[in-house]
Amino acid sequence: MSERILLVDDEKDFVETLAERMRSRDMTVSTATSAAGALDLIEEKSFDAIVLDLQMPGMDGLEALEMIKAKNPNLQVILLTGQATVEKGIQAMKLGAMDLLEKPADIDTLTEKIKKASAKKMVLVNEETEKKIKEIMGGKGW
Amino acid sequence: MADHWQTLGEEGIQFMGKMSASISHELKNVLAIINENAGLLNDFCRMSERGMDIDPERLAKVSDNITRQVQRADAILKNMNLFAHSTDTPLTVVDLHATLAMVIKLATRFAANRVIQLKLVPASEPLTITTRPFLLENLIWRCLDMSMNVAGVEKTITLSVIAGKDQAVIRFQGLGSQLEERSTIFPSPQDTDLLTILQSTLTIDSAVGELTLTLPQATSN
Numbered sequence: 001m002s003e004r005i006l007l008v009d010d011e012k013d014f015v016e017t018l019a020e021r022m023r024s025r026d027m028t029v030s031t032a033t034s035a036a037g038a039l040d041l042i043e044e045k046s047f048d049a050i051v052l053d054l055q056m057p058g059m060d061g062l063e064a065l066e067m068i069k070a071k072n073p074n075l076q077v078i079l080l081t082g083q084a085t086v087e088k089g090i091q092a093m094k095l096g097a098m099d100l101l102e103k104p105a106d107i108d109t110l111t112e113k114i115k116k117a118s119a120k121k122m123v124l125v126n127e128e129t130e131k132k133i134k135e136i137m138g139g140k141g142w
Numbered sequence: 143m144a145d146h147w148q149t150l151g152e153e154g155i156q157f158m159g160k161m162s163a164s165i166s167h168e169l170k171n172v173l174a175i176i177n178e179n180a181g182l183l184n185d186f187c188r189m190s191e192r193g194m195d196i197d198p199e200r201l202a203k204v205s206d207n208i209t210r211q212v213q214r215a216d217a218i219l220k221n222m223n224l225f226a227h228s229t230d231t232p233l234t235v236v237d238l239h240a241t242l243a244m245v246i247k248l249a250t251r252f253a254a255n256r257v258i259q260l261k262l263v264p265a266s267e268p269l270t271i272t273t274r275p276f277l278l279e280n281l282i283w284r285c286l287d288m289s290m291n292v293a294g295v296e297k298t299i300t301l302s303v304i305a306g307k308d309q310a311v312i313r314f315q316g317l318g319s320q321l322e323e324r325s326t327i328f329p330s331p332q333d334t335d336l337l338t339i340l341q342s343t344l345t346i347d348s349a350v351g352e353l354t355l356t357l358p359q360a361t362s363n
Contacts, residue, residue: 010254011171013207017178024185055167057254082170083163103170104177 003118004028004046008038008064009053009080018051025111035064042068047075049117051110054081054088054100062091069096074124076117080105150277150339153332157280158229164251165222172215179207221247228275233361236275238310239265239303245282246301249290258293260286263302271310272360273340281336285314285344285353288328294318294351308359317351 005022009015010033019029030045032038035056042050050068054061065077076098081088084102092100098117101110182204186196224244239262246260253260289299293316300315325346329337337344341361345354 011175013211014171014175014178017175017182017204017207021178021182021185024189055255058257060255080174082167082174103174105174107178107181 003048006030006047006050008032010056035059049076049114051078065095172211175211179204238269259298261300289314292320310357312355314353322348
């Protein structure tokens with residue numbers, strides 16, 4: 001299965017190179033260089049996971065994470081940061097981030113995290129679908 | 143005065159820490175880009191081993207990316223080195239325009255995070271003053287931070303250095319209407335300590351959206 005991922009980082013050179021590497025690993029990749037751009041893309045397309053830079057101009061990664069999770073709670077977010085403080089890490093986890101990786105990240109570690117994020121999203125979506133089916137069937141007395 | 147110096151010492155450590163954290167963040171970003179480009183070269187090697195042709199133009203692009211990031215890191219480190227050495231001599235002659243340029247470079251990331259542009263008006267000739275370089279950098283940063291907090295709708299802070307009679311002036315222009323509200327909390331007691339030690343004065347003109355820092359040609363011991 002080809003994971004559909006969104007890479008978000010204000011460093012254009014970083015996001016483009018990482019996207020090329022992820023594509024060569026059979027992932028379907030979209031990119032954004034701002035949190036606002038990422039939120040627009042999430043409205044347009046469906047993703048299995050988002051790799052999000054923590055510190056960006058304007059809206060930062062934590063604000064974006066909060067908005068993403070509010071709109072799409074099943075979507076898994078992996079945060080990337082140049083400054084991984086314990087405080088930020090705790091805050092990110094409380095806001096629903098799946099993981100927090102420090103830059104520069106190892107590609108194999110990141111790929112593994114993306115695959116786990118994708119699998120987790122699938123489980124959550126399936127659970128939600130099953131719940132809805134049960135509710136519908138229960139409502140009809142089946 | 144001993145209390146002033148203690149406060150300034152603590153403030154100075156905080157200033158140094160804040161700038162060092164920003165520099166390390168920038169360098170991490172540079173390393174992350176170099177890491178991905180090195181990784182991409184490795185990916186190309188694996189593809190080549192599997193019999194795929196690698197376009198030389200792709201290799202040249204990766205090489206250019208790495209070179210550009212090395213140059214970026216070099217510029218960051220040169221600026222960091224200048225900043226670190228500003229603590230070497232408590233009182234010395236400094237080129238005010240060069241000092242301002244250095245603080246602006248240090249502040250670039252803070253400005254970018256607030257979606258603000260910093261513009262330095264080029265100097266026609268060098269303007270040197272005798273001062274305490276590290277304390278001056280701290281004071282410029284505090285004025286710049288304040289200016290960014292109250293930036294006007296253009297989101298551009300223009301900085302310039304002007305020579306006066308036995309004094310030098312740094313202008314922070316492009317400030318918005320919030321400047322008047324903030325004038326009750328700025329300058330803070332810590333800012334006032336810095337102004338006192340550097341024998342300088344700060345003028346806030348809310349009507350034109352401007353801060354003016356006036357420094358003596360020579361700060362005495």
